[in-house]
Amino acid sequence: MDFFVVVRRTVLILFASLMTWAGPVGPEAHGDVITFNDGADDSAPTERTIDAEILVEAADGGVLARCDAGKLWTIQPDMIVQRTKQPAGPPIDQETMARRMLDELPKGFQVYRTANYLLLHQGNEAYARDCGVLFEQLHRGFFTYWKNQHVDLEEPRYPLVALVLANHDEFLKYASQEIGETAKSVIGYYHLESNRMTTFRVPNIERNIATIIHEATHQLAYNCGLQTRFADNPMWVSEGLAMFFESPDFSNPRGWRGIGRVNAVNLGRFRRYLSSRPADSLATLLSDDSRFRSVSTAEDAYGESWALTYFLLKTQRKEFVSYLQKLSESKPLDERTPRERIEDFESSMDMNLEQLDRKFVTYMRRVR
Structure with missing residues (x-):
């Protein structure tokens, strides 16, 4: 199971206080040079200085910052030694x-x-x-x-x-x-x-x-603008896209050219799940990420995520691309409610979940 959703949840907990969005970061964005004590080793914290773009600032002065190497830092106010405002520098080469x-x-x-x-x-x-x-x-x-x-x-x-x-x-x-x-x-x-x-x-x-x-x-x-790090990216989308691109083609002497091929492992997972798949399966997949965090449901969630992504890119491509573009505009650490997640999806697909679910299952039963 991919762990990076856990990283984002940890950061959300650290920023549980009221947050103010610092605005989109552009080429002329202003940032800070921040010197802080990195608590990676609490017994001997390391003092670091970074040229940072401020992505999110909490009411208590804590920040989510992106340094010039692309790393994201979660810096609590008691970690900050010095903070100087100046134009954000360019990314390093x-x-x-x-x-x-x-x-x-x-x-x-x-x-x-x-x-x-x-x-x-x-x-x-x-x-x-x-x-x-x-x-x-x-x-x-x-x-x-x-x-x-x-x-x-x-x-x-x-x-x-x-x-x-x-x-x-x-x-x-x-x-x-x-x-x-x-x-x-x-x-x-x-x-x-x-x-x-x-x-x-x-x-x-x-x-x-x-x-x-x-x-x-x-x-x-996460580096080309399709998704935003630490934004509310539904895990079915992140995992579905990664599985869509991963299918290896061992008949190719160069080892791989599998974009959009049927992913045999995940097709098998989805077919095994179909016999016991509940009526609200699509709703639970879309509304939150809990199915990915449980050993008892993760395999089914991965299989259904690949199947849904495959179905959408083969039959609802324009609508799915519109949905991805909407998600790409999400701001770091903003969270959608389960209802908002479903509404975003339905509005992009221009149909409700019940209608889409019927098309989805019918189509995937025919995939070989």
């Missing part, structure tokens, strides 16, 4: 990002660059190169697909970073600091706060292409 990453990471990391990605690896350059090929294939396919749907995407503002750890033990050592116990059950993840993707070298990359592409799709979606 790939070369500067590489230097910062090498300074931040343990010794032994090396840099591998592609046209659009910066990969940091532990001496396993051949595997990093294989991952880079997949990332670039996805990048081309992702932008081409949405261009064909008449969706104008932004070029990523920040360098797209991926960490490729040497093995599972190294992955656990690094990932457990970011995602805790979840690290034991995944082979890769995209981290909403750091804006980085992390994976590790496995003996056979073909077995893990779907996972690598899935997480890289999350990274692209």
Whole structure:
């Protein structure tokens, strides 16, 4: 299960006080230089200084800030040492990002660059190169697909970073600091706060292409304007899109070209779910993300999310694109009520859930 929805919920709790929106961030946006104590290690906090764009400011002075490397920082007022207003600086380039990453990471990391990605690896350059090929294939396919749907995407503002750890033990050592116990059950993840993707070298990359592409799709979606980090992105949308792009095609000698193919794993999940699927299934999927957080319902939620996304992009493409564009305008930390989530969806589809559900199930029963 993807963990990044948990990150956003944690930040929402930290910002439970009244929040004021700082307005859209543009090229001339004003930000702050903030020096603060990073509480990652409470016994020995690190003093940091960042050139930040202020995305959200709480009534008590806490801020959600985005630094020039694209990382999101949740800074409570008692952490702030100094704060100076000045125009927000431009995002850093790939070369500067590489230097910062090498300074931040343990010794032994090396840099591998592609046209659009910066990969940091532990001496396993051949595997990093294989991952880079997949990332670039996805990048081309992702932008081409949405261009064909008449969706104008932004070029990523920040360098797209991926960490490729040497093995599972190294992955656990690094990932457990970011995602805790979840690290034991995944082979890769995209981290909403750091804006980085992390994976590790496995003996056979073909077995893990779907996972690598899935997480890289999350990274692209949050960096090209299709989705907004820490906004109220329904999890069925985030996961449905990632699964739509992930399907590997092992008949292709280059390893992957699966955008929009039938995802056999998730089609199987959805078909197994159909025999016991309740009448309000679509409503519970859309209204909140609780089905993804329970072990007993997560598999069905993932299968239905892929099926709904597949159905909408094949039969209601214009309406679904309109819905995605509406979601992309969401502001960080704003939340919709369950009713508002459903109303947003119904208004974009121009039909109610009952009507759409009938079309959805009928169509998916015929998919092979």
